[in-house]
Every structure is written in structure tokens, then in C-alpha cells.
Amino acid sequence: MDKIPQSRLDRGFQEHQKEYEEKALSVLRSGWYVLGEEVKNFEQEYASYIGTKHCVGLANGLDALWITFRVLGIGPGDEVIVQGNTYIASVMGITMNGATPVFVEPDRYYQIDAEKIEEKITDKTKAVLVVHLYGQAAQMSKVREICDRHGLLLVEDCAQSHGARWEGRMTGSFGDVGCWSFYPSKNLGAFGDAGAVTTDRDDLAEAFRVFRNYGSEKRYYNKVVGANSRLDELQAGLLRVRLGHLPELNEERKKQAAFYEEHIDNPLVIKPEVREGSESVWHQYVLRVPQHRDALRTCLEEKGVGTLIHYPIPPHLSEAYAYLGKKEGSYPVTEQYAKEVLSLPLYAGMTKEEQQAVADAVNAFRVL
Numbered sequence: 001m002d003k004i005p006q007s008r009l010d011r012g013f014q015e016h017q018k019e020y021e022e023k024a025l026s027v028l029r030s031g032w033y034v035l036g037e038e039v040k041n042f043e044q045e046y047a048s049y050i051g052t053k054h055c056v057g058l059a060n061g062l063d064a065l066w067i068t069f070r071v072l073g074i075g076p077g078d079e080v081i082v083q084g085n086t087y088i089a090s091v092m093g094i095t096m097n098g099a100t101p102v103f104v105e106p107d108r109y110y111q112i113d114a115e116k117i118e119e120k121i122t123d124k125t126k127a128v129l130v131v132h133l134y135g136q137a138a139q140m141s142k143v144r145e146i147c148d149r150h151g152l153l154l155v156e157d158c159a160q161s162h163g164a165r166w167e168g169r170m171t172g173s174f175g176d177v178g179c180w181s182f183y184p185s186k187n188l189g190a191f192g193d194a195g196a197v198t199t200d201r202d203d204l205a206e207a208f209r210v211f212r213n214y215g216s217e218k219r220y221y222n223k224v225v226g227a228n229s230r231l232d233e234l235q236a237g238l239l240r241v242r243l244g245h246l247p248e249l250n251e252e253r254k255k256q257a258a259f260y261e262e263h264i265d266n267p268l269v270i271k272p273e274v275r276e277g278s279e280s281v282w283h284q285y286v287l288r289v290p291q292h293r294d295a296l297r298t299c300l301e302e303k304g305v306g307t308l309i310h311y312p313i314p315p316h317l318s319e320a321y322a323y324l325g326k327k328e329g330s331y332p333v334t335e336q337y338a339k340e341v342l343s344l345p346l347y348a349g350m351t352k353e354e355q356q357a358v359a360d361a362v363n364a365f366r367v368l
């Protein structure tokens with residue numbers, strides 16, 4: 001069998017190739033390329049899919065995060081609570097505003113451990129940033145209740161959770177703001193960089209619309225020092241096509257995850273669990289290998305099976321955050337997961353034969 005990469009995006013394109021090509025051509029021929037009808041329509045359709053009043057298109061997921069904290073007025077001297085085991089962009093969204101991230105350990109579902117949030121709240125805490133990691137919705141009723149009781153803002157990093165639900169309700173609709181990335185490898189992926197925020201709050205939606213376009217509502221009249229974080233017509237148009245297929249694309253991923261759940265059987269690995277009340281859209285299928293993760297990774301590589309580690313260095317130990325002064329051992333669970341997690345191949349158009357080959361390779365792994 002050919003090599004099986006951890007991810008491949010060409011299959012997903014091929015599944016609806018004609019629709020993408022027609023949309024791309026129509027945008028190219030329209031003569032209008034940034035913030036136009038496609039963006040407006042995508043924003044409406046995505047807000048309606050998520051169940052929020054507003055969606056505002058932005059240039060990428062990191063912008064969605066840092067602009068959110070900027071618009072919420074969070075800056076130097078303020079603290080934001082976030083889980084330790086996240087992609088570094090979640091943390092950069094906080095620190096780019098001069099605010100301080102306060103890390104919480106994850107639970108066994110890899111989500112923020114809601115039991116450990118309250119002990120981190122100080123008089124400087126302004127918000128909680130929940131990351132629905134690997135596509136699984138975090139336990140939002142509990143987190144929302146804590147935020148309400150302490151008067152904290154709630155922001156969701158939904159870059160991995162397009163379509164995932166907690167108790168039947170979409171991620172990105174619980175917080176003051178939901179932050180989205182449509183980077184090509186995400187469940188709802190564009191063909192380049194793209195992002196958005198969702199919110200029910202009229203004041204925030206308005207602030208985002210102004211901020212993304214140099215702080216101006218009316219051309220050359222600037223209300224605030226904003227950013228250039230506009231969504232372009234080509235990406236918005238292509239996202240509308242993909243959004244139309246997102247329910248079936250997520251169903252396909254759920255079936256693929258169920259296949260691994262059924263066919264992977266090796267006492268050396270721990271398969272992912274999903275919390276009761278939560279739904280996962282399986283952005284990643286992440287194994288935990290307590291003893292021999294790197295050996296398994298090499299063994300799979302030799303058999304032509306690609307894997308990735310999400311993520312090998314937790315943000316608090318990354319060179320970029322040396323200034324926070326967090327030493328190894330500060331967050332034992334986060335650090336343990338960084339040493340043990342391994343993401344298997346899972347992508348639109350992955351065949352049963354390919355999945356079986358991956359499962360066989362995992363099952364054959366032994367330590368001498």
C-alpha cells in the first residue's frame with residue numbers, strides 16, 4: 001500500500017471538486033475580492049449554523065483570538081485562565097495584548113479540568129478561554145456557571161471544533177465570543193488562511209467589524225487603531241461550499257474514529273474517550289502511549305504510516321514563554337500528555353483499507 005500521511009487535503013478537495021472550481025471562477029470573474037457578498041453570506045450562514053446572532057469574518061484564527069481580547073478590553077495586569085495543553089496560538093491571543101495566561105491542567109478527555117478553574121481565580125482574572133481540543137466539546141454548562149458566578153468573560157477557542165456540540169448546543173455559542181480558524185487542515189477548512197468570531201452581543205459584533213478594517217466604518221474615518229484582518233471573497237465563497245457539506249464531513253470523521261475504536265487493540269496504547277454530554281467532531285484522533293510513544297511513532301513511520309504530536313512542547317515550556325518563568329514540573333498532567341500523545345491519520349476520503357492498515361500497524365507494535 002502507498003504511504004498513509006497523517007493528513008492529506010487533496011482527497012477532501014476532490015470529493016466536491018466541481019463545486020469548488022465553479023465557486024472560485026465565479027469569484028474571480030466578479031471583480032470584487034475582499035469583504036463583499038460572499039463574506040456577508042458566509043457570515044450569515046455560519047452564524048445560523050452555530051446558532052449565534054452574529055458572525056464576523058477575519059483573516060485567521062490567531063487574529064480571532066487576539067482581536068477578541070483587545071475588543072473585550074483585556075490587557076496588561078489582567079489574567080486569563082486557559083488550559084495548559086493547547087496550541088500556542090490560544091496563549092498568544094492573550095499575551096499579544098499584554099495580559100497574563102494562567103494555566104489549568106487538562107482532564108482525561110484533554111479538555112480544561114473545570115474542577116481546577118476556581119482555585120486559579122484572583123482579583124486580576126478577567127476571562128476564561130476554553131479550547132475544545134481535538135474536536136471534543138468541553139463541559140460548557142459547568143464552565144459557564146463558574147464564569148457567571150465570578151463575573152468573568154468566557155471566550156471559546158473553536159479552531160478544532162466546527163460542529164461539535166455540548167448537550168446538543170454548538171461550541172462557539174456558549175461564550176461571549178467564539179473564535180474560529182478555517183486554516184485548510186481544520187474540519188471547516190478554507191484553501192488558504194481564514195478565520196471568524198461568533199457572538200450574540202451586538203456591541204461586540206460592531207466592534208469586530210470596525211476593528212478588522214483599520215478601525216474604520218466609513219472609509220478614511222478611523223474610530224480606533226485597528227488591524228487589517230479582512231476575510232477575502234475567494235475564501236468566503238469556498239467556505240460556503242464546504243459549510244454546505246460540513247455535517248456529512250463530520251459524520252465521515254465520526255465513522256473513522258469509530259473504526260479505530262473498534263479495530264485498535266494494543267495494551268500499550270490508550271484510546272481517546274468522549275465525555276457524556278459531549279460530542280466530538282474528531283479534529284484529531286489522539287492516542288496516548290504512556291511508555292513508548294516515540295518508539296511507536298518510529299515503528300509506524302517505517303511502515304509508511306504518518307503521525308503527528310499535538311503538541312510536543314506545552315506553551316509554558318516553549319522558548320517564546322520563557323519570560324513567564326514556568327519550569328518543568330509546573331504542570332505535571334500537561335507535561336505528561338505532551339510526552340504521551342500521538343495523532344493517527346484521519347482525513348476526508350480516507351479509505352477503510354487505509355484505516356485497517358493503520359490499525360494493523362498499531363496492533364503489531366510490541367516492545368522487546
Ligand SMILES: *Cc1c(COP(=O)(O)O)cnc(C)c1O
Nearest residue numbers: 060061062087089090159181183
Ligand atoms: C489552528 C488553531 C489556532 C490558530 O488558527 P490560525 O488560523 O492558524 O491562526 C488557534 N487555536 C487552536 C486550538 C488551533 O488549533
